[in-house]
Amino acid sequence: MSGIEILQIWIxxxxxxxxxxxxxxxxxxxxxxxxxFAGLTTGYQVSLIWDTVxxxxxxxPMMGGQWWLxxxxxxxxxxFSRFFxxxxxxxxxxxxxxxxITAGIFLTTQLHGFVLPQMQATMNTFVTxxxxxxxxxxxxxxxxxxxxMIYFYFSHEHVGVLGVTAKLGIWFIMISFGAHFGYTVMGRxxxxxxxxxxxxxxxxxxxxxxx
Amino acid sequence: MRTTLPxxxxxxxxxxxxxxxxxxxxxxxxxxxxxxxxxxxxIIGGFTLLLxxxxxxxxxxxxxxxxxxxxxxxxxxxxxxxxxxxxxxLPESWSSLFGRQAGSIYDWLFLNLQAPMMATMFATLAFYIxxxxxxxxxxxxxxATILLVTATLVMLWRxxxxxxxxxxxxxxxxxxxxxxxxxxxxxxxxRGIIIGAALGAAAMSLRIILGxxxxxxxxx
Numbered sequence: 248m249s250g251i252e253i254l255q256i257w258i259x260x261x262x263x264x265x266x267x268x269x270x271x272x273x274x275x276x277x278x279x280x281x282x283x284f285a286g287l288t289t290g291y292q293v294s295l296i297w298d299t300v301x302x303x304x305x306x307x308p309m310m311g312g313q314w315w316l317x318x319x320x321x322x323x324x325x326x327f328s329r330f331f332x333x334x335x336x337x338x339x340x341x342x343x344x345x346x347x348i349t350a351g352i353f354l355t356t357q358l359h360g361f362v363l364p365q366m367q368a369t370m371n372t373f374v375t376x377x378x379x380x381x382x383x384x385x386x387x388x389x390x391x392x393x394x395x396m397i398y399f400y401f402s403h404e405h406v407g408v409l410g411v412t413a414k415l416g417i418w419f420i421m422i423s424f425g426a427h428f429g430y431t432v433m434g435r436x437x438x439x440x441x442x443x444x445x446x447x448x449x450x451x452x453x454x455x456x457x458x
Numbered sequence: 459m460r461t462t463l464p465x466x467x468x469x470x471x472x473x474x475x476x477x478x479x480x481x482x483x484x485x486x487x488x489x490x491x492x493x494x495x496x497x498x499x500x501i502i503g504g505f506t507l508l509l510x511x512x513x514x515x516x517x518x519x520x521x522x523x524x525x526x527x528x529x530x531x532x533x534x535x536x537x538x539x540x541x542x543x544x545x546x547x548l549p550e551s552w553s554s555l556f557g558r559q560a561g562s563i564y565d566w567l568f569l570n571l572q573a574p575m576m577a578t579m580f581a582t583l584a585f586y587i588x589x590x591x592x593x594x595x596x597x598x599x600x601x602a603t604i605l606l607v608t609a610t611l612v613m614l615w616r617x618x619x620x621x622x623x624x625x626x627x628x629x630x631x632x633x634x635x636x637x638x639x640x641x642x643x644x645x646x647x648x649r650g651i652i653i654g655a656a657l658g659a660a661a662m663s664l665r666i667i668l669g670x671x672x673x674x675x676x677x678x
Contacts, residue, residue: 259574266578270585282531284575286538287567293511293539294546294564300504304497319498323505327512336460339675341502343464344471346674348499350663351475357663359479361656365649384642391646392653399654416650421601423647425608426639428591433613435584442581445574 253453260450263442319344365392391419465669471495472667515539542567611635 265280305323309316322341329338369392372385397409398416405413478492518532526532546564550557558564591609594602614620615635624631665671 255570259570262571262575263578266575266582270582278528278531279534280575282534283538284572284579286535287542287572287575289511289514289535290539290542290546291564291568291572292507293543294558296504296507297547298558300500301508304504305501316497316501319501320505322498323502326502326505326509329509330512330516339460339464340467341505342674343467344495345499345502345506346666347468347471348475348495350468350666351472353659354472354476354663354667355479357656357660362653362660365653365656369646369649384637387638387642388646388649391643392650395647395650396654399650417601418604419643419647419650421604422608422639422643425605426612426644428587428605429609429612429616432584432587432591432609433616435580435587438577439581439584442574442578 248453248456253456256449256453260446263446267442390415395419461672461675464675465672469667469669472663476667511539542572608639611639 262280262283265276266284268274269277305316305320309320322344325337325341327338328334328336369389372388373382376382376385394412394416396416398413398420400409400413403409474488474491474495478488481488515536518535520526521532522529522536542564545556545562546558548556550559550562554561555563591606595606611624612635614624615632621632624635662671666674
């Protein structure tokens with residue numbers, strides 16, 4: 248193992264331990280690592296956006312003859328008017344373009360791409376069912392979908408039939424959230440195992456080269 | 459002007475995509491305009507993210523300049539941004555250390571600092587999740603119990619040792635969890651949430667296009 252590799256591992260180990268030190272309490276090592284992490288992540292985005300958006304999507308096509316792309320470029324620059332109170336209203340225009348395009352896409356795709364296919368899939372479970380177990384599963388899914396939606400329906404007070412269905416909905420939701428919670432815990436623990444393995448195998452492994 | 463112009467812009471751009479949906483998307487005029495607008499969205503989005511970066515640098519620099527509490531950490535943030543961004547922005551033709559290719563400073567910092575630190579940050583959350591689970595368990599409500607029992611079953615189901623443990627009771631348990639919890643209840647709830655959220659998003663989109671929803675413009 249070369250000296251550079253050992254140095255590299257020690258740097259990573261230092262920042263790993265500095266970030267873990269927050270589990271005890273806030274301290275200068277954690278603050279140092281936290282701010283370096285925030286800075287690096289921001290810097291990463293700068294280079295990425297500059298290359299993939301500003302150069303590849305704006306500058307290169309403009310130089311290639313698509314002169315009209317100066318318009319979104321100008322709109323993008325107008326976002327920076329937020330720093331100048333007198334003309335800050337100008338940033339509303341590019342924001343309106345973003346909101347308008349997003350709304351236009353969402354209005355159709357949300358209904359066409361999510362609502363209808365999900366409803367269709369729920370109904371199709373009954374059509375494709377074979378035997379009691381399949382029908383039971385199809386009914387479970389249908390009841391789950393309806394009760395979940397009713398739980399999130401706040402235009403009427405949850406009393407009577409609506410209240411009972413909403414109560415059933417919350418049980419369904421809790422089971423689903425429990426499943427997600429389980430997956431999240433496993434994902435985080437998996438990362439923790441990865442970092443611990445790095446410290447035990449890689450970092451402590453360098454001790455034999457140094458000491 | 460300050461309100462009408464943005465409202466008109468949102469209406470027209472939104473309408474283009476609605477029209478595109480109903481007309482032929484592959485047509486030269488309508489399809490071409492909508493494809494151009496999608497590129498505009500990416501370009502403006504890029505500038506917006508850069509605005510965020512400039513904002514972070516500006517706020518941090520103000521703290522440094524006025525020697526506010528913990529200004530030294532703000533200075534570290536600024537330096538970290540510059541150390542990561544500048545080599546990534548410089549052209550590869552100048553040096554193999556510049557640009558974003560493998561072996562560059564940008565690549566080294568990403569692989570050896572940013573990625574491990576990100577993994578560590580998320581790994582730290584394991585402890586806070588355990589703490590949250592403990593607090594939920596102390597709530598002693600039926601809902602919290604259902605959540606924790608399901609979480610425990612799913613965790614046992616997804617690891618070999620846990621699956622072996624479940625098999626001690628019945629070899630059918632892992633299959634039942636897969637079919638009825640993941641493929642039944644969980645699927646149903648996700649569908650319910652997706653349908654509800656999509657309906658909400660569509661309604662909000664309509665409000666934006668028609669100019670009823672104006673909160674994105676901030677205070678007038």
